[in-house]
Amino acid sequence: MTATPKTLAWMGDRLRLLDQRRLPAETATVDCHTPDEAAEAIRNMTVRGAPAIGVTAAFALALAALRSGASDPSAMLKALRVAGETLRLSRPTAVNLAWAVDRVLEAAGNPRLDSVKAIRDAVIREAETMAFEDVEINRRIGRNGFPLVPDGARILHHCNTGALAAVEYGTALGIVRTAVERGKRVHVFVDETRPRLQGARLTAWELGRLGIPYTLITDGAAAFAMKTFGIDLCVVGCDRVASNGDTANKIGTYHLALAAQAHGVPFYVACPVSTIDLNCASGSGIRIEERDADEITRFNGMAVAPADAAVWNPAFDITPADAITAFVTENGIVRPPFRTGLAEAVRLSAVRPRFRL
């Protein structure tokens, strides 16, 4: 297996991002020197995937701390809060962004940090810790989830949830990888995932590099693939999970979940605890980002629809809890009733000691 180029790397004074918009044709990187550059990289999807954009936001605050000319702690904290607001708004649906910003600001606000330098060091350390933890969380999701994958499984996957969606390894694809590492044979059916084609461009590329057999399909072919080949399970990621289990994930997930339900195919959501939003009672409370029409009407500079076409381009949809079989978190598998299980998963992360570098 060939290692996948790193999604993001902290270079001491800048954040290096793999430019995912150019995959699979090129493996180019983009360096962010300021928090605004990092926010723009999140917005334009140079980096994407809920875990990856959370950690990117944390390093964006490290950049804010490095670039700030603040001469006292309170000015520094103010600069960090301002940068945090920009980052929070860069993509509204994934809760990991807000979670990452809150966590770094909390670390920066520790009253024992009595100098600009102390705050700056704490911010960078917190971001580095979060990157480290993200890898461990992915590995744990893989370990918790792989028993759900039968030997010889045909797995249907939507969007990209691999190493490229996280710091390393991946969430839903992490479960697939762990299953393969434990000797199970699998075949992955890869939804191309319109409009941004994360399945075709990123997941197919990652699986190919890992030597995991896959078949690329259009999103509309998923139900017919279930009927034709027999699919053993679907596994997807998530961008925000409400306390009742309603789940925001890449547009097309809900459509896929309905097809799975109609065919009796288990539908699993790989879910880092940071993606659970206990403040959100149900899916109706989740704001769905709508992106530009030209993601649908144009392709590689060519018009594929009338220039004046009216378009609805939600980046995410909501899969209701009753279409989900189970969540796989780093703290274990959560089955219905989800409300108690998701709250318990969050509680466990709060009481467990964090990893430290």
Next chain:
Amino acid sequence: MTATPKTLAWMGDRLRLLDQRRLPAETATVDCHTPDEAAEAIRNMTVRGAPAIGVTAAFALALAALRSGASDPSAMLKALRVAGETLRLSRPTAVNLAWAVDRVLEAAGNPRLDSVKAIRDAVIREAETMAFEDVEINRRIGRNGFPLVPDGARILHHCNTGALAAVEYGTALGIVRTAVERGKRVHVFVDETRPRLQGARLTAWELGRLGIPYTLITDGAAAFAMKTFGIDLCVVGCDRVASNGDTANKIGTYHLALAAQAHGVPFYVACPVSTIDLNCASGSGIRIEERDADEITRFNGMAVAPADAAVWNPAFDITPADAITAFVTENGIVRPPFRTGLAEAVRLSAVRPRFRL
């Protein structure tokens, strides 16, 4: 309303096709001088849509009759049968191709035709009759189907079933057009329809020219559109309908039908009787065409997936009869149980006098 350029036009010695691969950017035409050129135009989707490819095949046989150097009736009939076999194989799923070839060969085989010229004239006349009838069939489907459309309806549509899929007017979109012509307000949600984007490229373009309001969405967003906006009905075309009502149509139709079922949305199939195959007992007897991988892996010359990606690219899927609310044929609406109603629709077409030019 601006008239849509004609899908196909018989020019006396050649068949002129609108090149649908170049829409909406350009309205270019391609002239076919030989049956092989017409078969290739069907294969490469210069012309597509079950009714349109049926009539194209009929005119392709007219080209075969014109180009044949046969000096006696039996040599002419042999040349027509050879051309018919090529046409039949150009796209295997839509039954209209085989139906059109059979019908023209039957007309050519009339024992009263005692010269090469008489056969040639009969073939051309039969093709022209079929083109004429196709328009009338579409109009009747529209008239039979429009009462299914409530005023203010939100309609979800897959692929293209408009004037471009037929000689004129359209089948499923013909129902929408008739509803609008009868004063109903509608809004059409247009599935873009991967991989060939007939919804984005053709349906959005046709609706725009007709002044019918629409919103373009990705195929994966259809279920979320049902949940978000409330969809009153889905209406699609078909490529082959088995005697039990199982229906082959553009890939993604089955996925859409499952979403409609989950939301209690009526699912209608606009169905010219020529698309009903009473010789086919169920969907499992329908051969599904699989097309090239590069329809999915490449776009406008650019790779959007690894070059060696394994791909499954069925052009059609099978929607089981129990996911279909009704068929709208030129002979009336067929509701369950479909077997008797579809057979009756076929019988009516057989006993009714054909239109004659």
